[in-house]
Amino acid sequence: MTALWTSAAIAEATAGKASTEFSVNGVAFDSREIGPGDLFVALKGEHSDGHLHVEQAFASGAAGAIVSEPVEGSHILVPDTVEALDMLAKASRVRTDAKIIGVTGSVGKTGTKEALYAALDRCSFGKAHRSVKSYNNHVGVPLSLSRMPEDTKFGIFEMGMNHANELSALTRLVRPDAAIITAIAPAHIGNFRNGEQGIVDAKAEIFEGLMPGGTAIIPHESPYFQRLKKTAERYAAHVISFGFEDGADVRAVDVVAAPRGGSLVTARLGDRSLCFTIAEAGRHWVSNSLAILAAVRAVGGDLASAGLSLAEMSGIDGRGRRHDISLKSGGKALIIDESYNANPASMKATLQHFTVEPCTGRKILILGAMGELGDQSAQFHTALADDILLCGAAAIILVGDDMAHTAAKLEQSLDQGVKMSHCENAAAALTEAAKLIGDGDVLLIKGSNYLGLSSAVSALVNGEY
Known part of the structure; x- marks a missing residue:
């Protein structure tokens, strides 16, 4: 197997000094x-030092x-790790001929990145690379790039931000051939003085780092479509909605x-039509799939492979994965x-989507609460009640x-009765859910990550409640 990096290549890339010859695979x-x-x-940070x-x-x-x-x-040995x-x-970016896709957005980044990887890995016979987990910040993105093999054909990188100027730096590392914005929503809005326009x-x-001839892919129904398009046109040779x-x-x-x-779904891509199935549920996944098709076509991937991959997608942990569990009290439920x-x-x-979720129980x-909404938090949490009321839940925690x-x-x-x-x-919350859940029930668990609701998922799936 060809080494990912040799000590000589690392030393040259980082202007460092090698203590001896070696090679690495990750x-x-x-x-x-x-x-x-x-x-x-x-790495040395404010609260940690990797040298330890x-x-x-x-x-x-x-x-x-x-x-x-x-x-x-x-x-x-380098001055700064x-x-x-x-x-x-x-x-890593310079040495590869891979076509690179950058993905950002207020929602849908990780799922879109994973679906793109599945599609492009299929048509390149295992020569696609992507950022794992949600490694999308100032250390996660360069880590993901440094892990990319030289002979990669397609690279897909998720990029996140919660302040201005973060994506500007990340996209100049990634230098995408195509860049996607999945959707705009008031995530992290508490960090922006001018609200959603700041977001x-x-x-x-993300468009600032596009390669010459690159493609910007933007959501047509966004109320900020024209604002996004105007910025995209400054950097992109092609703007696709x-x-x-x-x-x-x-x-x-x-x-x-389905x-x-x-x-x-039947989709129209300019002069072409494509009929395909999406395994993931919800209108938002239909929207994501359209961005995925646009990106696959922009980088020369195979649309048929993309359609097959979308049909085979399974949920990601924390982002829609479905678990059929056996209950201690007997029967089964869906998490x-x-x-x-x-x-x-x-x-x-x-x-x-939960409104139309099939349920025999x-x-x-x-x-869980939604974080980083600033002084608009009360407004958004109050408005959430309207969507809860429409979904048909018999119990709300x-x-x-x-x-x-x-x-x-x-x-x-x-x-009355809810x-x-x-x-x-x-x-x-887990204690309350354990009292309630019964045969045929469907339990949806969603909240900001800082609340640790994944622990409740794990406990229910592993029968530890």
Whole structure:
């Protein structure tokens, strides 16, 4: 197997000095993720210093390390390890002929990235690469780039932000051939003085790093479409819109429910039509699929492979994965895991689909608070009650302080017989859910990641409640 990096290549890329010759097959900055033959990057941060874990990394099989102070074992000595990781990422981008796609958006980033990877890995026979998990920030993106093999054909990188100017730096590392904005929503709105317009401009920074001849892919039905288009046209040779309405370049002309959930879609891509199935449920996934098709076509991928991959997609942990569980009391129930993140747009989309979720028992909700909404938090949490009321839930468990606003609105309007409780944390919510859940029930769990609702999912799936 060809090495991912040799010590000579790492030293050249980072302007560092190699202690000895070595080669590596992977890269990590978390010593707990190190495997045999990996490169450990000893990052220094405000609250941690990777140099304290170099010994552990070598014990786990690291073949070498990037460090800013001498250590025992094979290493590359550099002045600054954070800067060195960026330099290694840039070198990785320069050495490949791969077509690169960057993905951002307030919702749908990770699912879109995973679907693109599945489609492009299929048509390139295993030569696609993507950022894993949600490694989409100032260290996750360069890490993902540095892990990309030289002979990669397609690379897909998720890029996130919660402040202005973050994407500007990330996209200049990734230098995408095509860049997607999935959707604009008031995620992290508390960090922007000018509200959603600030989010729009920060997301549009992804176009600043486009390669010459690159393609910008934007949501046609966004109220900020013209603002996004104007920015995209400054950097992109091609601007492609996707959506459901006339005028969208990639448009869903027909959408019907699939027999096992999901959707059957007929899409028009300029002069072509494509009929395909999406395994994932919800209108938001139809929208994501249109962006995926636009990107696949922009980088020369195979649309038929994309359609097949969308039909085979399964949910991602924390972002729609479905678990059939056996109950201690007997019978079975369905857990829908949306525990990784929540903002007003994703909450609305998820609850709208939950309205039509088949259920032989009762529908139960565990909904956690939405973070980083600033002084608009009360307004958004109060408005959430309207979507909850429409979804047909028989029991509602609210989690987190900000959900007090949602509870207050619900108390005024709940039908008699609908149970509601307001819990402080995930453990208390699990206790409430365990009392309620029965045979045939469907339990949706969604909230911002800081609440740790994934622990409730794990407990229910593993029978630890």
